[in-house]
Amino acid sequence: MVEAGGLVGPQRNDSTTMTVRHVSNKVRYVSKTIKKTRHKRRRDHHHHVVPRVPKVLQELFVGCREIFKGPGTVPLPSDVNKLCSILDEMKPEDVGLSRDLQFFKATSAVKGTPRVTYTTIYQCDEFSLCIFFLPATAVIPLHNHPGMTVFSKLLLGNMHIKSYDWVDPVNSKDSMPPSQLRLARLKADSIFMAPCDTSVLYPTTGGNIHQFTAITPCAVLDIIGPPYSKDDGRDCSYYRDHPFSAFSNGESAVVSEEEGDQFGWLEEIEVPENSEMDRIEYLGPQPQIIEPCC
Template sequence: MPRGNKTPLIQKIAKQACVTFKELRSSANFSDKQQELLSLVTAVRAADLRISSRPSSGAAGQQQSPPVTYMHICETDQFSMGVFLLRSGASIPLHDHPDMNGMLKVLYGKVRVRCFDKLEANATNNLVIPEFNPPLTPLQTDNLWRSVLRSVAEYTENSGPCLLTPLRDNLHQIDAVGGPAAFLDILAPPYNPDDGRDCHYYSILKTVAEKQTSNKGKSSEEHGEEKEENKEIWLLEIPQPEDFGCGGEPYPGPLVSI
């Protein structure tokens, strides 16, 4: 059941987010304020937002709904906050958060998060580009990025938040594992294309040599990714995948005033 506090937990989170992300330019204060926010976000559960776990499948019309939906809670110039709901097997493709901080806290279910970082501003400057299969066009080469896979981790409602910064774990892919899942999402500052904070999508490329090696070994993808952590990987910036869509639905939880 939702907690009986006079001030709902999600309201406390929103107020602390306002305080925290106003301190972004003051590193000394930001660290302390972020820890206070992290403590509040760690405690949040689905019941606090009046959200219940969705069935894995079967309900009429459910399969026609988007695989991913978003519940908007609030937004200011400093941050945005909402809930993403993923159907069983759904995925939010690999994407970035330019110059943004973020927290992801699972409310129910389990998600696997793969985090990447770009290694430099321009991937093709003074670098020898390997041979890919299929080969890239000149236009694609201009959208090529050298990166590193930082981590592959799974999160449940009992896990702490997954954190991202402008320089660390900034690109990630999120997959629902073993059933439907939902997570609270806080981004600071919010996406804003006019300020250079637009969302970009990426696909993972394999070089000809990597494909030849992978064809010889039959290890699972997850095991392979664990072995590949901190290894350089090439990413290609792509349009939003055609098979990915994000719908919207009303947020049923306590109103947030900011």
Template structure:
């Protein structure tokens, strides 16, 4: 009788372990969802709203431990030097349809204002306090044709606030949602990004950087809470350094 009880216990334990082994990791779920969402899309096509919500839901439920990160790692150490400290880039997965990566920012780390041409981008702040400023082009605004210099172009400010983890992931689109954005780390920060499709110079998806210049809108109606800024293309900042490092979190099994 005792042997039978032990055997049943062993069988139950084996089944339980098999169930655990079959449970996909969070990063595996993210990869599989990205493949389903972006796999059949033409470059520049925005996913259907239900697919956007599905992918966003996966990201919303992820945290730093799902990708093997914590604020004590060297990527996030405070560095005392002139200019901005370097940013660390962790490449998790990339194909022609989408990419998954993480940006690790130490305190005062800055990713300058830049664009995402023809791309839908999901960003999840895994930990830390980070200031985000984002803009979209405001070509329909009357002042958009009044630039003194042809390199200036009017943009509407969509986001200008401090984010504190845990928080929902954000989504930006090719022409809406804050396609151009800037990140400034107040504390050690980790940002998990999904880009669909990824940057590609040959395909016209080149990363462009901008300076934002003051704009005073004299046509704003009382109580209207809309802000604008002039954007001017610039070269990559000399003190903006991105260092590549090996991703050491749970791996992705391609299928």
């Protein structure tokens, strides 16, 4: 169900619903007591009203199940276009969000570094559907997506995105000291404002290493295939970027001075403190899981 207040969960016998609001610069679910109006009940008291699943959300879910084939695979260009066409049409209301949420109206200054909150709509071995909530000035630090294809749809807000690709993606990080600088090509360094087109990154192209910085409170829907898995070698690494001109590492022969601003040096770092996130339960519309017939 979608109300002006935001995400609303199924009604329970204690006349309570669960909704979302902005509390202490985080998105949280809180209890809200409502009054029930007595109506004459039908004899068929076993009848249940199933919340309507937005068509575009169901199409997105079905598309993901068809497109993502597991580790070591990348969706075909035609499948990427199909998924992008669905995502480009998505609105906040399709995942139970409302522009009227206090979170997206917050204008007061936040002391310290605001934390990012996320919720998972669905996850399996092949892909995951997640929403990230970033208060104004919040940052998801520069990080990578090893072996993954990621679709990002900015649902609400204004966000600065900076992304890189390795110049030499074949050069495995396993053969390099963690502190060694590695050359990367700048793919994006721009402000995105919702609604905007879907961004896609691939295992070695499209800006696989990226950073999000919220200018206003933001909500971004991410589809990640396959999801992070430390056990399967898809752990997240974090980086600090340095201007190309700051170091001379023998690369000036292949990168001219005029091209220098299109490159940067990335240094792998320990997990930064501002990478920690708060997780909340997803109570928006749930896509219907329909198993194929045998």
